[in-house]
Amino acid sequence: MNPIGFSTGALAKGDFELGVDVQRAVSRIDAIELSALRDHELTALIEAIPRLDLDNFEYVSFHAPSRLQRLGETAAFEMLRLLPETWPIIAHPDLLQTPALWRQLGSRLCLENMDHRKTTGRTVAELKVLFDTFPEATFCLDIGHARQIDPTMTCAILMLQELGNRLRQLHVSEVGPRGEHLPLGATTRVAFAQITHLIAGDCPLIIESIIPPDAIDDELDAVIALFDAGASRRAIA
């Protein structure tokens, strides 16, 4: 069964401690993504890591800022490189302005496919160019972004076909027309169901649906049901 949990930013924007605490209280959650999407959150989150109780989580990843406003690129990199080596560092491609710097992270650098507001990293062709630049990097497939680019999910299948050997984790949520992360709706579930059987059973699922903590169980139920169905199809095949 896939390790599963939420991004702290999805459950408690700007309050990572709450984002951790509400997940520790749910026994089904065994994965977590610590999120510092806005760069002013980065310092506080990294400083807090030693005192965060992460024992419940068998998988931990860290989402780098999506863009830098207050911090310089080098300063951000220096902070991120000090994270535990086993934690993948999820990064949006447009953060990586100086490739030589980020290549030092090797496979810890985990590139995420983008939504349609960005100008790169959206399709398999664009991702392959990025992975040529970062040959050791791993891959975070955001299936909501992939669906926004192509609701038939052909793009997602192509990404899994071409980049599946790099796959480190999934981001799961519905993505709205303006890039907003939403709970899984009916049409999103239909679309995701087309690819869940292609996801390995040990691939961590990080839910990015922005929901209040009292909706955690419902969203977990929805995601688990989807991926359990995928596992059944995989077993039959």
Add this chain to the structure above:
Amino acid sequence: MTQRSDADWVLLVDGPSDPAHAIVAQEIGKRILEVVPKEVGPTGTFGNIVPSHELVHYIAGTQDSNENLTRRILLLSESRALTNPLVRERIIRNILARYVMYDRSVPSQTGARGTIPHFLLNDIVRYWRTIASDYASKMWERRGKGWGIRNVKLRFSRKLLFLWGLIAAFSGELFATPELHQVKNDEEYFLRLAELIRTQTDVSPLDLVARVVLECEHAAAIGDQIFTSYDKFLGVVADTGSRKNLESVRVEDALNDETYDELREVSHTFREGVTKLFFDDHPKLPMLIRKFGVF
């Protein structure tokens, strides 16, 4: 496209409505007129905002229209994105999903999956027959005005769109790689078949026809009949005087009109090449057209 062509542009909207779309569309119209001085056609099919909803959801059935059918088939066969190509790609994928994913044949007893998307093929044939019928309708409505140019377009450029559509619909037989047939489940198979067809939407009709002509036993002769003829057609419609002549010639004067009569003769050579390609010479097309093209 020749220097006398208009530009059949649309502002494709695949998302929430925004009043600003109208302002952007007006600006696009102005900018395109600066590059392509001929006004877009009077029917309103192009030169407008086009939301994706009708293109994807109103395929055949009571809510489809000539306008929607034309936009849909031209989007597939000869469109290019001036900006944000992912929007065009996404809408095309959604349309092809309707044709391929959501209209599957009953599986055969052997378990072999279908390679021919009948819904797409039928819509392509329907489009060709519709424009051929509309030619007569416009003759009636416009009392023969502009008859000559529409007639030669039907013989060449409209027919070329039909050829593109037939070849694209036969992609699963003509261009499939072995990987397509190794896919384990049906959903993925049909997604990949749709994607194979989508890749043809990035190939111009002339290039796609050339691709299959090259597979013929008599490729040089057939290619000469098709492409030399088409080149002559383009040459005539690109010539200001000849085009004006075609735009004004009357049906009753057709046989005495040198420009029209020459193109009519050339169109027979073009048709002969196309007929050899589809009915005689290509290693697969004669079987496909015989099996799926009519009955």
